Amino acid sequence: MNANPMIAALVASALAAGCLFVDAEPTLTILDQGSFPQFDAIQSSFQNQTGARLVKIEGGDAGTALKTALLGAGNPPADILFGVDNALFFTKGVREKRLFVPYTSPNIGRIDTEVIDLETFKVDGELWATPCEYGYISVNYDITLKDRTPSDELPTTLRDLATKPWASKFVVPDPRFSSPGLGFLLASIGTFPDGAPYDWKDYWRDLLNNGTKVAKDWTEAYVYYYTGGGHWDEKAPDGRNITVSYTTSPAAEVLFGTPTVPGVSLEPKRGVFPQVETMGILRGSKNVDLAKKFIDFMLTDEFQILNAPYNAVYPVVKDVVLPSEFVTSATDPHDLEPATFTPAVLRTNLDRWVTEWETLYQSETA
């Protein structure tokens, strides 16, 4: 019996595996977009409070994670989705498939409503997703870029990025999969609106013709291609000096990475997109009560200080003391006049914009 021991072993291992996956402990699963740098601390704190285990599933970038959640709407692969922002929230399907369970946390009052508009995340008056952190999506560049350009100039406007001197220096995450990418698309639409003589499609055509690289997601753009990120590998080909990230990313570089690299926000007027990232309880979750407890926990100082700064963005609750680098190395939010879109505008246009961008991108790179 030659093959049979093998088959028996496989069956046994599968059964064993099946047993392993059966958990007696209550477990809360979060579909994550790679935004839990301090997951262990958060996990143990949550476990101490509730006795429940916390598990995260890597869902890729926010767009990809949302896609996963949408495919499983009503029968979700996780209890909580982390990463839907004030743009993705208006993706087709979120409302239609009733993606989230409405929940208003008793801690909701802690949110700094001067910066964050809770109305954005309300459907029929009920809060579907709870803000967790926020930041300003902007163009970052590598400070050494200065040394690399003959004229000693640096780009100052979004338009500059589509011109010769900055050819093949820009990498942008794909708006279909990445929320910073989508934010940048919206920022470009804010700067070159629909119907303008030179609209965002003209701009993107020029950008792409100028050798702009579209990376799969933020991680690929920032970590792999961007020369200003602390992770950049000198040996990697096709390094890019300019990318899309947050106004606070330079602070993060100083805090956690190589302490050299400030960045900049190009076109602080309109060329920046204010992003509010949320957590929402997925409809169909079998652990709704536990999920609600987690949302409450998420709005505590303890969680906020453990998460937002490590993601290089701002906490949503008032009066959290931030590392000083957030002041010294990041553009002061008060100096920004970000592109803003009303929920109604996003609801009617977001899908069309992304689809049109996709068509344009496909045509230009066909």
Next chain:
Amino acid sequence: MKRGAGWRILLGAAPALLILLLFLFPLLEVVRLGLVASDPRAVLGELWTNPYHRNRLVFTFQQAVLSTALTLAAGLPLAWVFAHYEFPGRRALRALFTAPFVLPALVVAVALHSFVGASSVLGVDLLGAAGPLGAILVAHVYYNLSLVIRIVGGLLERIPPELSHAARTLGATRAAAVLRVQLPLALPAVIACAALVFLFSLTSFGVIVLLGGEHVGTIETLIWDNVKSIVAHYDRAAALGVLQLATTLTALLLYVHFQRRAQARFRPPPAYERPRLPSWGWSVLVPTALFLMGPSFALAVAAFTYDGSWSIEGVRLLTTREAPLGSYSVGRAILNSLQFGILATAIAVPLALLSLLAFRGSARRLRLGEAFLLAPLGASPVLLGLGMLVAFDGEPLWDLRAHPLRIVAVHTLVAFPFVTRILAPTFDAIESNLRDAARTLGASPIQTFLRIELPLLGPALRVGAIFAFATSLGEFGGTLLLRRPEWLTLPLAIFDAFARPGASYRAQAEVLTFLLLVVATPSSSRGSTPTSTADRSFATSTSTCRPARSTSSSGPADAARPRSSRPSPVSIPPGRGACSSTATRSPGSLPSGAASSSSTRRTPSSPTSTSHATSRSRPACGVRPTRPAGSPTSCGSWDSKGSALGASTTSPAGRSSASPSPGPSPPTPACSFSTSRTRPSTAPCGSSCGPTSAGSCATGARPPSTSPTTTRRPSRWRTPSLS
């Protein structure tokens, strides 16, 4: 057989329902979405005006045609060499050359990358130099080459050499004899093979995604493109799916048609001694062998090197939590893959068995059956995935999203046509007389099935199961469309790692791929080679070598008699090699299982003129019936029964091997050949052993000493019980 009708319906009901639910319903949903629910003209028009889609539509056919042409160009000389010449290491090489077929596409892509790609261990980036199209072509040639050797070589072997000799005598040059005699005769096989390679190139997904990069794509990748993002276009994807289905079904029909004609052509010729391989032959064989072996070795090296030196950094990266892919939990991926593999196998094999039972019978029904059994091959895994996605999309009744069934169903359907092809020859070899005898002796149909047929099918079932398992482990396209985070599989993890730039991801991808290579080909060392069975199942010539084991010593009648004194109807003498086409021990191979020793003793009655003797010393060959089961025999009934029972008929391969084999008892491996399911013809037992099974195979299959020129007597075995 009338009484069997109700039975058959009952038997057929289960597979029919499953196929209806898991195959037809999802595909119909795609067709509905692509043709009915939306305006297909508008959608297709839009696809054509969008240069992104248009380029990819054109590229689909471009690469498929070029892949087919190149595969034939590279494969025909090989098929020629294997069919016509004798040389040391012939069997081993043949096994080696057919091995890549079962490799998962991702393994091929990643292995080629480590061989001559951007991360080449040799330091030469040929794939980069060749561009995406070149890289894709190389990969397609790499794993379709075996089809040419099998299908075309199978026919070439059967073309009587006398025809060429006659042409030469009449003044034709050697070249003319080849071009005007042999090739035209082999044409149906060439076309059938081309259709199949074309089909596999059309439905290729993993290779295109991994080697094509972002600037090329095919219909397959377009389907994925259109559903993967937050702005999904299911109507477009469905329209593309319909287009894909139409093309693949056409290719499939071409294949079926010409394969039938190829199989109808020629019975095995009288055995003749193959000439020695001329020196040019080696200049074909050696580079091909290097090309086929290189990637696997390169992958093994790549998996354990990092930054140019030996290291287990890749392994370490996979096991640390900080590692890029660490949080994906590789262990989970492996367990999932195993689970899916086991489930898919557990469904596919009984499904195939029931389908075959249901379709057993008249030739007409067999044809219908053949179409039915092959149909899933016409739907690519990605299309099946799309079907599952739109058919079981979360309506309350059909919410299978959190259930592994959707993925398992795709794996099952992908494996199903291969499994039926693996089982069919053995299945057909079981003569109805055997069942009738059992029934006469008082066994119920169920008893007959369980105690007679099932044991006889055992080895074929095992091969089928292993093949289904390997297919499931390697399946990528359909799984990708249906992926949920918790259903991560090895191929998905490889894809995730490979899709990311950077050395650390590449190292992880290589380790994972190596792992998949090792897990998915256990197969070749166990039981028999899915490798060969896979493509064998599409070719006329077949055979696999199994390590010595279990050939029944009892005659068929013994086997048929449910005797209580026997623990099992089929007893298993130890130590006998079994080299069987679908690893079959058909009843017919029973007497011949006792083979070589008995071959000299038991002088067979003279056979009908068409069949020729087996070598007395070759592994005894159980031959599948030379007529469709159940059809009237044209030969003397005893003989035909004998042959139908698998008593050895000729095989051209008989000429070349002999079999003193180790082991205490009658030392011959039993080798049964499969032939066309519907046509009379025998296939050569060009055995193929998986690379890893070569050892076990060699024991029985290819002993060194016997001269290939043994006398051949026209003979067919009569089975003891019948004589």
